[in-house]
Amino acid sequence: MKKTETRIQKKNQSAIKAAGLKVFSQFGFRGSTLDQIATEAGLSKPNILYYFSSKEAIYEALLAQLLTDWLQPVRDIDPEGEPVEEILNYAKHKMKMSRLYPRESRLYANEIIQGAPRIKSVLTCELRDVVKSLAQLINNWSEAGLIRVIDPYHxxxxxxxxxxxxxxxxxxxxAILGEGDHFNDAEQYLEDMLRRMLTV
Amino acid sequence: MKKTETRIQKKNQSAIKAAGLKVFSQFGFRGSTLDQIATEAGLSKPNILYYFSSKEAIYEALLAQLLTDWLQPVRDIDPEGEPVEEILNYAKHKMKMSRLYPRESRLYANEIIQGAPRIKSVLTCELRDVVKSLAQLINNWSEAGLIRVIDPYHxxxxxxxxxxxxxxxxxxxxAILGEGDHFNDAEQYLEDMLRRMLTV
DNA sequence: AATTAATTTGACCAACTTGTAAAAAAAAAC
DNA sequence: GTTTTTTTTTACAAGTTGGTCAAATTAATT
Structure with a gap:
């Protein structure tokens, strides 16, 4: 269908999305303007609207992409794997995503804090189901005595x-720890915490 | 100095702050409008600017109040108290605040996510110092063998x-747990977690 | 009741917002 | 090299925004 995609299209669309991510993640949807995004992307405002039909279209493209990347790692948890390590791996994966893609995290946080007006249906369907499956898996592990009995949702x-x-x-x-990368220490702490919570 | 404060002033100022809290906490500073706040407060826009010199003044009044309430419970931790219970009490207090004042929490979250442009100095001074003291206290408790050795900051x-x-x-x-109040379960989980992390 | 002070309103700006439309410019196809 | 398509820009429309100001209204004081 849409096999035709110019290199210019590819370049500009990703430039716009990158700019949108930067701006939206900082100011939220309503606090962001097309002018900001345009400047950030190095394009003119009407040129941006040539690639995306509206400000909202950019925002929604970003959110859609985000939700896909967000849910996959949960689905990747292996029911046959070693429970503690599976959960720990997931936690580490999430920590890595926070380190590498903080803007995506903030974009999502902004959307959720504002009541998730654009993705509430996704939350109550896909997200809910995926988490329900994982919770069930964790419960099974608990019952099998492989991990401690614990509220899977919390x-x-x-x-x-x-x-x-x-x-x-x-x-x-x-501000508290000083400037620098504190993700290693954070991961260490989280791993320690999870081991204590999960081991019998 | 400013002993003169009409009942009308008190009433309207708190109405404006309540409305501002509601709107700002949902849409962030730039995403909120004076019209929204005015409507929410049941006042006209110019009437709002009669009590607060600008949109920013409302926002900053809210933030200032917030930071005070935020830091006090940390200062209230008793160095002479029973360590695990002191930390647990603090955690429970914070949980209660999340339950009772979610808007305040979201207002703060919005500000921080956006880079804390208006309170960065408070973060690197008051907050940093207060947390540093608490971290020191926790370290002392650790060294005294009263709690497990643990990274106090994390x-x-x-x-x-x-x-x-x-x-x-x-x-x-x-969306995941269904509608209702999940703070009791959350507090239970957190208490369990902290006990495991703190007891030797 | 008259005077003074506090409060509220309506009309208004200037700057900014999203988005449009036609024309100009650049690429691609032939 | 010419035509056709894609891309970019310029100019602008319509609505929203934070904020002002003087006049009108209300409340407090005497």
Missing amino acids: LIFSIWAMTQHYADFDVQVQ | LIFSIWAMTQHYADFDVQVQ
Whole structure:
């Protein structure tokens, strides 16, 4: 269908998305302007609207991409694997994403804080189902005596909260710990915490 | 000096602050408009500017109040108290604040995610110092063998992350767990987690 | 009741917002 | 090299934004 995609199209579309990510993640949807995005992308405003039909279209393209990347690692957890290591790997993966893609994390945080007006349906469907599966798996592991009995949902929330915190609240972390990369220490702490929570 | 404060002033100022909190916490500073705040407060826009010199003045009044309430519980931790209970009490207090004042939490989250442009100095001074003191206290407790040896900073971050998560990401929590109050379970989980992390 | 002070409103700006449309410029296809 | 398509720009429309100002209204004081 849409096999035809010029190199210019590819280049500019990704430039716009990169700029949009930067701006939206900092100011949220309503706080961001097309002018900012255009400047950031090095394009004129009407030129941006040549590639995306509206400001909202850029935002939604970013969110859609984000949700895909967000859910995959949860699906990748192997029910046949060693439980503690599977959960730890997932947590480490999330921590790595916070380190490498803090803007994506903040974009998502902005959307959720504002009540998730554009992705609420995704939350109550895809996300809910995926998490439900994982919770069931964790419960099975608990019943099999492979990990300690634990509330799977709040376990998952605690992993999300602690990993995303270092991306979303980066300024605060830096203000307290000084400037630098604190993700290694954070990962160490989280790993220690999870081992204590999971081992019988 | 400013002893004169009409009942009308008190009423309207607090109405404006309540409205500002509601709007700012949802849309962030740049995403909020004076019209929204005025409507929410049941006042006309110029009337709002009669009480606050600008949109920014409302926002800053809210932030200032917030930071005071935010730091006090940390200062209230008793160095002479029983370490595990002191930390647990603090965590429970924070959880309660997330439950009772989710808007304040989201307002703060918005500000931090956006790079804390208006309170960065507070973060690198007051907050940093207060946390440094607490970290020192925790280290002392560790050295005295009263709690396990643990990174105090990441311990604090984990408490903040997990408590604020239930306020800031409320929509997501509700999407996954269903609508209702999940703070009791969350507190239970957090208490369990902290006990495991702190007891030798 | 008259005077003074506090409060509210309506009309208004200037700057900024998203988005449009036609024309100019650049690439690609032939 | 010419034609056709794609891309970019310029100019602009329509609505929104934060904020001002003087006049009108209300409340407090005497």
